[in-house]
Each structure stands twice: as C-alpha cells, then as structure tokens.
Amino acid sequence: MIALDVDGTIVDYDNTMTDAVRDIVRAAADxxxxxxxxxxxxxxxxxxxxxxxxxxxxxxxxSNGSVVFSYDPIEILHSVTFDAAPAVRALLEAVPDxxxxxxxxxxxxxxxxxxxxxxxxGDMAHASIxxxxxxxxxxxxxxxxxxxxxxxxxxxxxxxLEGTNYYVGYTAWLDLAPExxxxxxxxxxxxxxxxxxxxxxxxxxxxxxxxEMLEWAGRxxxxxxxxxxxxxxxxxxxxxxxxxxxxxxxxKYL
Numbered sequence: 001m002i003a004l005d006v007d008g009t010i011v012d013y014d015n016t017m018t019d020a021v022r023d024i025v026r027a028a029a030d031x032x033x034x035x036x037x038x039x040x041x042x043x044x045x046x047x048x049x050x051x052x053x054x055x056x057x058x059x060x061x062x063s064n065g066s067v068v069f070s071y072d073p074i075e076i077l078h079s080v081t082f083d084a085a086p087a088v089r090a091l092l093e094a095v096p097d098x099x100x101x102x103x104x105x106x107x108x109x110x111x112x113x114x115x116x117x118x119x120x121x122g123d124m125a126h127a128s129i130x131x132x133x134x135x136x137x138x139x140x141x142x143x144x145x146x147x148x149x150x151x152x153x154x155x156x157x158x159x160x161l162e163g164t165n166y167y168v169g170y171t172a173w174l175d176l177a178p179e180x181x182x183x184x185x186x187x188x189x190x191x192x193x194x195x196x197x198x199x200x201x202x203x204x205x206x207x208x209x210x211x212e213m214l215e216w217a218g219r220x221x222x223x224x225x226x227x228x229x230x231x232x233x234x235x236x237x238x239x240x241x242x243x244x245x246x247x248x249x250x251x252k253y254l
Contacts, residue, residue, distance in 0.1 A: 001196045002028055002250065003061075003187055003213060005205035006039040006049045009223055012241050015118070017052045024250045025053055031254060036190055038183045040064045040167070040175055040209050042139070043074060043106045044122030059193060063103055064167065064177050064209050065186030066138040074106060078189045081136035082178035088133050088140060090159050091174070095144045102132045103139040115143055119173075140176040147172035167209040175209065183209065184216035202253050204238070204246055206230065221249050 002025075004010050010025065011017045029035045035053075037046050038061040046060045050071060059070050059077075068078040088100060101111035101120060108122025112129050120141075132140075144152065153168040167175040183205075191198055203210070203217035206226040214220030214234045222234035223245050231237050239245035 001034040001036060001191070001194065001201045002253070003036050003038040003183070003190075003201055003203040003217060004246070005183075005207065005210050005213075006037060006041055006045070008206040008225070008241050009204055010049065010246055011052070015048070017049075018244055020244050020247045022053055024247045024254075028250055028254060029055070033254075034058070034190075034194055034196065036060060036187070037062075038065075038187055038203070038205075038213060040207075042103050042108065042120075042122055043067065043069060044108055045120075047071065047074070048121060059190050061183055061186035061190060063139040064175060065182045065184065066103075066177050067105065068186050068189045069106075076106060077193070078186070079105060079138055080178045080181050081138050083133075083136055084140045084176055085133040087159075087176055088129065088142070091142050091155070092129065094155055094159070095142070095147065097144070097146070099143045099145075100129060100132055101141045101143070102137040105138055109141075115141075116145060119143070138177075142174040142176070144172040149173070167207070182212035184212040187213060187216065202249070204249055206241070219253075 010021050025035055036059055037049050043062050046062045056072055061068055066080050069076045099113045099115055101109040104110050108124055109120050110125045110127045149168055152172045152174050199218040201217040202219045203213045204221045206223035211233050220234045222231040222237045224240040238249040
C-alpha cells in the first residue's frame with residue numbers, strides 16, 4: 001500500500017498535480033498496489049485529489065485521521081469526534097480575532113468568518129462560535145492571518161490543549177483533532193479493511209501532521225522541502241514537490 005499526503009506532496013501549493021505524478025501513482029495502482037490518500041483535507045478536498053488522479057474506487061483518510069471513507073459513492077467507514085469547546089475558547093482568549101471552522105462531515109465547513117481564498121473546500125456556512133462548538137466535531141481549524149506559524153506553535157504548546165491532538169501548518173493555521181487521532185490511526189483502519197500489514201506500507205508526506213504516519217509506515221519518506229523535524233523521523237528524504245519527489249520515490253518502490 002502507498003499512503004500519500006496531498007498538499008506539498010502530490011500537488012503543489014496551487015493545487016496543481018503534474019502529469020508525471022499522476023502517471024506514476026496510476027502505474028502503482030495498475031500494478032496492484034493500493035494507493036490511499038491520507039490528508040488533513042476534509043472529504044471534498046480528498047475527492048478533488050482523487051479526481052485529479054482519475055481514481056473511481058478506493059479508500060481514503062481525511063481530516064488528519066478523524067475520518068476514513070470509501071468512494072465512489074462516498075461512504076463514511078470510521079469517524080471520531082470530540083468536544084472542542086474548551087480548546088476553542090482558550091485559543092480565542094489569546095487570539096480573539098481568529099477565524100474558526102469546524103468540519104461538516106462529508107460536506108464542507110461551518111465557520112465564524114471567512115478563511116483566505118482557496119484554503120478550504122466544500123460547502124461553506126456561517127455560524128456563531130457558540131453554534132460551532134455546541135456539539136462534538138471531528139475537526140476544528142483556527143486561523144489567524146496576522147500571526148506567524150511560530151507564534152501559533154508557541155501559543156498551542158503554552159495552552160496545553162488537553163484532550164486534543166493539534167498540528168500547526170506552514171502559516172498561522174492550527175488543526176485540532178481528537179486526542180490519539182492521526183493519519184497513522186486512520187491508516188490502521190484502512191490496513192485492517194484491506195488486509196495489509198503496516199510493514200508493507202510506503203508513506204510519503206511533508207508536514208507536521210505527517211510525522212506519526214511516517215513513523216508508523218514500513219517505509220516513511222519525507223519530501224525534500226519538509227521541515228527538519230519531519231525529515232528526522234523519516235526513513236528517507238526524496239526530492240521537493242517542485243521536482244516531483246513522489247515520482248522518484250514511487251519509481252524506486254515499484
């Protein structure tokens with residue numbers, strides 16, 4: 001099985017997939033290898049990547065492991081929710097002007113204010129903070145365009161955020177998920193469904209939310225532009241997304 005992150009791995013940050021990446025992933029699938037998207041994106045964003053690859057059937061991990069589903073048609077096979085209210089309130093005390101979005105499972109997001117264009121996919125709906133955190137959710141995103149990623153990382157660490165697992169993106173983007181949930185946990189469900197041992201999994205990714213997945217897989221490979229702490233946990237480092245690092249690694253794997 002090959003587990004593939006999306007942004008910064010099989011597509012660049014303009015959401016563009018090269019023909020070389022599409023061809024090598026399809027070649028792997030045609031050879032009998034299960035190719036599984038494993039991403040922080042919600043279900044609609046996963047399906048965007050699936051369509052770029054030209055796949056019509058498969059399994060995928062969405063929302064950093066909170067959601068596992070099959071397609072097409074989309075069927076949610078596993079999901080985990082949590083009470084995000086304490087963490088969201090703590091974050092908003094520190095960053096009162098932040099934008100907050102919660103996942104509307106399989107559909108899109110509900111949010112208190114707009115996010116920068118292109119950062120979220122699916123249907124968008126407006127709601128108050130209290131409405132957003134009134135019920136358990138599978139994922140919360142907190143975004144502060146005026147802050148840096150480093151500031152957000154320090155803030156999250158300082159607050160503790162008990163009961164949650166969190167990831168800081170390349171910008172001031174904080175992803176909150178249920179404690180113990182990660183891409184690795186989601187892929188465990190996929191492996192059980194497919195009868196694949198984790199030792200037979202190649203995982204490729206570039207972000208902080210890929211660390212558990214790279215450590216878990218039989219072979220974990222970081223993209224060449226990944227932060228050093230991500231590269232440090234990987235078995236190997238390939239080329240950058242601009243240089244089609246996925247192609248080089250899958251060619252070796254095949």
